[in-house]
Amino acid sequence: MNKKRWLSAAAALLLTFSLSACTVPTASPGSGGGPANLTIGSKNFTENIILAHMMADLIEDRTDLNVRRTLNLGGSSVTWKALLNNDIQLYPDYTGTIVANYYQEETGTAEETIKRTRELVSEDGLEFLEPLGFSNSYALAVSQETAAEYNLKTYSDLAQVSQDLELGAEFEFTDRPDTYPGLRELYDMEFKSVKGMDQGIKYRLMAQNDLDVSSAYTTDGQVKVNNLVLLEDDKGFFPPYDAGAVVRKDLLDEHPEIRDALNELGGKISEEKMQEMNALVDEGYREDIVARDFLVENGLLNKQQ
Template sequence: MLKTTRRLALLALSGLAALVLTPHRASGTESLGGLAKPITVGSKDFTEQFILGEMYALALEAAGFTVERKLNLGGTPVAHAGLLSGEIDLYPEYTGTGLLTVLKLPSSGDPAEVYATVAREYESQFQLIWLDPAPLNNTQALAMTRTRAAELGIATISDMVAKAGELVMIGPPEFQAREDGLPGIQAVYGNFRLKAYKAVDPGLRYQGLVNGEADVAVAFGTDGEIAAFDLVLLEDDKQLFPPYQVAPVVRKDTLEANPGIAAALNALSPLLTDEVMQRLNYEVSGNRKEPAEVARTFLVEAGILKK
């Protein structure tokens, strides 16, 4: 009887010690073998995605989650496949990419309509959930220096098309053949002819533009060089290019097991405007800072992380 009493006392003490020593985990986190299962954050393979992936990971860690990073996975097909297979739990995706590249649906210029479509179809087809989209729009665009645009009186793509014969455009070679490149612009805005198209490596577009080698550059709405060089983006007045708002796309089962993910990442989305993302991208592409450093500094300034 005495041995039994001692054994029970030892078991009770062991259980109490386990409770005291077990680290705190975010409420609702899935468990595997009694341990919290990390939330795996992925990203695609370019500067903005590295920054956003780090932001998502840091915001989740600040909310108490254990996070594993799998950044720089590759292009859209690789990142999307990672979600479907469970290799990752979430990553930043663009509404226009979801609409055109993944779902292969017709383009639309209405941001709310595009978001509603991708949110509905991703959940229905893939059991994936789109969280709140950011205001930023990383859409395809055409850029000019402020001086040259004012000199020629160009503010819209229609204005550019009217003066196309005087203009040299600089951009990647594939823009001459892509459906959302020159052929797409010609189909929507009229079959114009440029003075010349200067095909270069994407990294040389802005250097050529500001050095006067071209009048118009192929751009994306959140490129860091737009703010750094005070460039003008031409208004897409006939809404050729779909909106490319960014949002976290999360596995439905992960979100159901970890409902705090939505609150942590939805708090971040409203802060990500075109101007903010241009500045952050240039910190990496222009000032050669590490994406993780840029992401952390921004989240500290925004009050999401403590110093």
């Protein structure tokens, strides 16, 4: 099967910039301070950073390995390319992103998409480990007032009035094939304007009633904080986005104990719990503290740190 790679020269340039711009990582607390045996990365949003910290903590707790944390690398294509290039050896990702975005294939049910994810990444020398227990799907959100004014419950409802409304979304959302371009085609949705912006700006504008519609993740803490309404994807456009660790096989061949450690997170995180952890960071807590507290509360750390 021919596979289309969604890895542009621009993404490669951005990767170089992102890696050079990161704070020089050091061995994490409790790792013994020796040289790193592996590098874990993350994308540039709260949830992915929290999950990366969890994975690093578990590896350091269950093994004698030292983990370098090179987090907040950038968007999906940047982090994916870093993994393929062996600049990082693992990071958290999502099944729908892997299948629909990186390999540009159709997705199916959650189970089918997990299976296809594993088949596809295996061809690139990677392994997708046990899903963590939640799916963080894309969504479209509106304020309570906008939902009431236009009687909005579904994406089809939104499409009928989209010409009068402005959409704000992360830059990645505006051009990925599994996001706005496909959504627009399926629902015949044409907004008055579509503005790319950072996540923090997007939610601030929503809170100030300066933006009509926002892209969102179903686990976003800001959805709950700002009392936003997630509309129903009534035609089922967005694929399942089950979260899990994607890891280089050469690392797992050398250190199979990493697989055992990370698979202990399998099925442990609900969508509600992930949203709660994201909200804690929005309130000012550090991602690494939120991650570690979850592991401690769930009895997943053995070593006394």
